[in-house]
Amino acid sequence: MTDQPPLILVVDDYQDAREMYAEYLQFSGFRVAEARNGNEAVDQAFALKPDLILMDLSLPGMDGWEATRRLKADESTRHIPIVALTGHALAGASDGAKKAGCDSFVTKPCLPDDLVVEVRRMLNR
C-alpha cells in the first residue's frame, strides 16, 4: 500500500469539471475517486479513507460545507486534508469554507495544472 500513489477524492456535481480534474489528476499520477454530492462524498471518505479530498461546496442534497463538517467531526476522517473548490468568488465564501473545516481554498476556474500544484502542496504539508 505504501507504494501506491495518493488517493484523491474529487467531489463535484458538475460532471465535466469532476471528470476533467479526475482525468488530469490520474494523468498527473494520482489515484482518483469521485463523488457527485455531499452524501456520496461522506460515504466514499469513510469507505476509502482518501489522502485528500477536493470538495466543491455548492452541491445538491448535502452541500460541501456540511460534508466537510461531518468529516472533520469524525475521528477516522478528521486528518484528511480537504481543499475547497468554489465558483463563488463573493465575500464570505472563503471564510465559510475555513469555518466548516476546509484546509485550503481554491477558486474556480482553476486550471488543472494549478490544482495539481495545490494538491501536491497540501499532501506534502
Place this chain on the structure above:
Amino acid sequence: MSSLPARSVSRTAVASVNRVARLELLEHFLAHNEDLVQCAHAGLDWLARYASVRRSMCLVVDSESSTLVGAGGYGIPADDVELFSWPLANKRDPVVAALLSGEPAVFRAGRGNGRASSLASLGTGSFVAIPLKGAGASQSVGVMLLRAGTPITADVHWLASVLGQKIEQIRGRGSVSEETRRLRRERTLFYTIINSVTDPILLTDTEGRLIVANARAEKLFAATEEESEGRRRAVELNNMLFSAALSRTAVETPSEARELLLVDPSDGSDLLFEVLSTLVENPREGTGIVSVLRNITDLRRATEQIEENYQKLRVAEGAIRAERDRLNLIIDSVADPIIVTDQGGATILMNAPAEELFTAPPEAGDGILRGVQSNDAHFSSFISGLLLGESGPGQIRRGEISLMNPHSGELIPVEAIAGKVLTETGELTAVVTILHDRREALERAHLYEQLKTGADELQMRVQSATAELATQNELLRRQAIELEQASRLKSQFLANMSHEFRTPLNAILGYTHMLLHGVAGELPLNVKRQLQRIDSNGRHLLTIINEILDITRIEAGKMPMQISEFELNTLVPEVMAELDPVITRSRLGVVPTLSSRSPVVHSDRQKVKQIVVNLLSNAIKFTHQGGIEIATTLDREGRTASISVTDTGIGIAPEHHEKIFEDFRQVDDSPSRQYGGTGLGLSICRRLAHALGGRITLQSTVGKGSTFTLTIPADTPR
C-alpha cells in the same frame, strides 16, 4: 394848711457836741425869723459849719400842688433850689418814700438816679434823705438832703427836728409866694413833658457837660455807683462818644443830623442814634446845646435787612436767569417742538422747532399765516381739552394732532404729550407740551407692514416650496429604494451570472489546458496553435468576467476590505516582481524612486497593490521606448501618501483624461484598436481608490508620456 401854735424848740433835743452853737442858731435866727427860705438857709449853713455838710438841700411839701419844692440849699445853685419841684405821686421815688415813711433813706443823686434830673444840680454821689417832722406830727413836712458820707450825728438829727418844727410853725402862718408856685408848676410840667418824650433829650454846655437830661437820656448817660461795672463803663463810653460827637458838631454844621453809635448799658448791644443838635442861647447861663437823639437802630437794621434782602434777591434773580437760560438752551436743543402754556392756554414759552410751526415771520405770506393759524387752532383745541379735564385722572395727556409745516404745506401728524405743572398746593400753573413727529414712526410702521407682507409671502413660498420639496424627496426616496432594489438585483444577477459563466469556462479552459499539456498525446502544431487561440480567448473572457464581478462588488459595497498598516515602499518591489515576466518582455527599464520618509498607510494592502499592478501594466502596454518610474511620496504635512507611475509612452490627450476612467473605454474604442484589454482596468482602479478614501489623478502629454498617481490617506509618522 393848718395853723399850729408856735412852740419852742425842745431843749432835750439839744445834745452833746455843740450846745453853744445850737443855742446861737435858735436864739439869733430861728426863734425870730418867720421866713421859711431864710430859716432853711440858716439851718443848712449851720450844718455846713458845724457838721461839715458841704452840699445839702431842704425840700418842703406844698400841699396844694402835692409836690416837693425847694426851700433852701447849700453848695447848690439858687435857681435849682428855687425851681425844684417834684410830684409826690411817685411813691417809689426814694425821696418821696423817705418823706412818707418818716425814716431816713440813702439814694444816689445826680446822673442816673432814675428820675428827671431835678436833682442833677446836687451833683453825683449818694445822698441821705432825712424826713423833717413837726412836733408830735406823724406826717413829715419836708425832706433834708445831705451829702452822704458825712456822719449823721446828733447835730444833724437835732437840726432835722428843729427845722421840722420850724417849718410846721411857719406853715401855720403862711406859704410860698404865688409866683414861686407858678414857676414850680411850669417846671414840673416841663419835666413831665421832656420825660414823656421817648427820644433821649440832653442839654449840655458847649464843653459837653450835661445840664439837663430826660429819663431816656439818663439811661444812656448816667449811672450810680451801685450799678454794675459793665453798666457804668457803658455809660462812661457813651459820654465820651457823645462829647466827641458834640465837639465835631460844634465845629461843623450844628443843625445837621448825625449818626452816633452808642452802647445800650442794659445789655451791651449797639444802639444807633441820629443826633440833632441845636445851639440855644440862654442869656443867663450862656450858650448850650440841645441834642435830640433818635434811635434809628431798628431802622438801620431794617435798612440793612432790606439791603441784604435786595442783594439776595439779585443773586437769586441771577441764578433764576441762568437757570432759565439753561432751560431755554435745553428746550431749544430738543428736536421736538415744546410749548409751555399758562393755565388759560396762552403760550408762555416755545422752543425753536415749535416756533417753526406756530409763528410766522413778519414778512410771511398768506400761506404761512394760514398754516400757523391752522396749527394754532389744532393745538389750542388739544390744550383746552386738557384744561377742561378731559384727560381724566393723572397729569399727562396724550393725543394726536395733525399739524402742517407752514413753509412747505406738508402735513405732519404729531403725537402731543402734555403734562400739567402744578404748584405745591396742587394749583395748575402751566402746561408743558411736547409734540413728537410721528412721520418717522408711521413710515417705520408702514415699512414694517411691507416687510411683514413680504415676509409672509416669502414664508408662504418657502412653505409651498418645502411641501414641493418634501413631495420630491418622497418621490426620490421611493426612486432611491427602487434603484437600490434594482441595483441589488443587478449585482445579484451579475454575481450569479459570473458564477454561471465560470463553471463552463472552467471546463473549457481546463480541457484546453489538458490538451495543450499532452493529456491526449502529442498534437500537430496547427492544432496546438488553434488550442492556444481557444485558451487565450477563454482567459480574456475570464478576465472580463472577473473585472465585471469586481465592479459589481464595489458598487454593491460588498468588496471585502482587509485594512492593515503597512509601508507603501514595500509594495513597489512586490508589484515589480509580479509583473517581472511582462517587464522583461517589454525590455523597458522600470526604476523605483522611494520616499526616504517611508510613508505608512492604513489601508487594504491587496487593493492598493491591485491598483499599482494595473497602473504599471498599463504603462508597459502603452510605452514602446524610454522607461518607467515608480515613485512613492509623502506630502509635506504627512496627511497623504502617493504612489505614482510615470511612463514615456504615447500619452493621452486632455479630452480623453476623463474618458479613460469610464467602463469599457479606451482612447481608441474602435474594433480595430491596437491595444488589448477589457477597458475596465482604470475604471476598477478609480472605484477601488474611492473605496479606500483616495483618488487617482493623471498628468499627460500626447507623445511624451503619462503619470498616474494614486493618493491615499497616510498615517501621521510617529
